[in-house]
Amino acid sequence: DTGVSQDPRHKITKRGQNVTFRCDPISEHNRLYWYRQTLGQGPEFLTYFQNEAQLEKSRLLSDRFSAERPKGSFSTLEIQRTEQGDSAMYLCASSLARSGALPYNEQFFGPGTRLTVL
Amino acid sequence: GQQVMQIPQYQHVQEGEDFTTYCNSSTTLSNIQWYKQRPGGHPVFLIQLVKSGEVKKQKRLTFQFGEAKKNSSLHITATQTTDVGTYFCAATSGTYKYIFGTGTRLKVLA
Numbered sequence: 001d002t003g004v005s006q007d008p009r010h011k012i013t014k015r016g017q018n019v020t021f022r023c024d025p026i027s028e029h030n031r032l033y034w035y036r037q038t039l040g041q042g043p044e045f046l047t048y049f050q051n052e053a054q055l056e057k058s059r060l061l062s063d064r065f066s067a068e069r070p071k072g073s074f075s076t077l078e079i080q081r082t083e084q085g086d087s088a089m090y091l092c093a094s095s096l097a098r099s100g101a102l103p104y105n106e107q108f109f110g111p112g113t114r115l116t117v118l
Numbered sequence: 119g120q121q122v123m124q125i126p127q128y129q130h131v132q133e134g135e136d137f138t139t140y141c142n143s144s145t146t147l148s149n150i151q152w153y154k155q156r157p158g159g160h161p162v163f164l165i166q167l168v169k170s171g172e173v174k175k176q177k178r179l180t181f182q183f184g185e186a187k188k189n190s191s192l193h194i195t196a197t198q199t200t201d202v203g204t205y206f207c208a209a210t211s212g213t214y215k216y217i218f219g220t221g222t223r224l225k226v227l228a
Contacts, residue, residue, distance in 0.1 A: 041220060041221070042206050042219055043206070043208075043218045045215055104148065104168065104210065105166075106163035
């Protein structure tokens with residue numbers, strides 16, 4: 001499968017614990033997005049990367065959330081001191097931005113990581 | 119901050135009826151994308167609109183971008199049971215940060 005993959009698919013944790021999720025984008029894609037989705041809502045933007053550079057981060061995100069994309073390939077999203085309100089589906093998406101072409105490109109979503117904080 | 123409103127929230131139609139969902143923004147949009155999410159699945163890209171007044175068709179689906187680039191619509195002609203899911207618009211305004219609408223959940227009754 002050459003699509004976007006995410007690991008783990010499900011995570012159950014206790015309040016106060018730290019969790020880390022991984023996203024492997026489609027190999028040649030240079031943009032990578034993280035979203036959070038709760039039941040009945042649309043995906044909520046968290047952050048995005050162009051190669052290894054984190055270009056924008058949602059102001060809604062507290063300092064407990066951090067994301068990295070160290071080599072411009074896979075990315076990790078860490079949530080420290082989890083709270084029950086962090087329970088959601090965390091989606092990763094990747095896209096390919098080509099220089100000289102249209103700057104907006106379709107996003108390919110992974111299956112998501114469902115986080116449950118007890 | 120930028121918000122994208124989407125209506126209606128739910129739509130139940132009889133198979134064969136038409137369906138339309140609308141996306142509205144108070145700010146001028148750079149581009150708008152439409153996604154479909156099946157129950158238990160992840161969003162899947164349908165189309166992208168960039169130009170003012172743009173209209174694109176995909177078989178029974180027609181997508182429009184408003185002249186002022188502040189609204190968009192998705193119209194499905196003669197719905198089928200395979201059209202069931204939630205349809206989201208996602209828009210940018212000057213950056214590559216996408217704001218998703220709240221979605222329209224479509225149920226098609228056979």
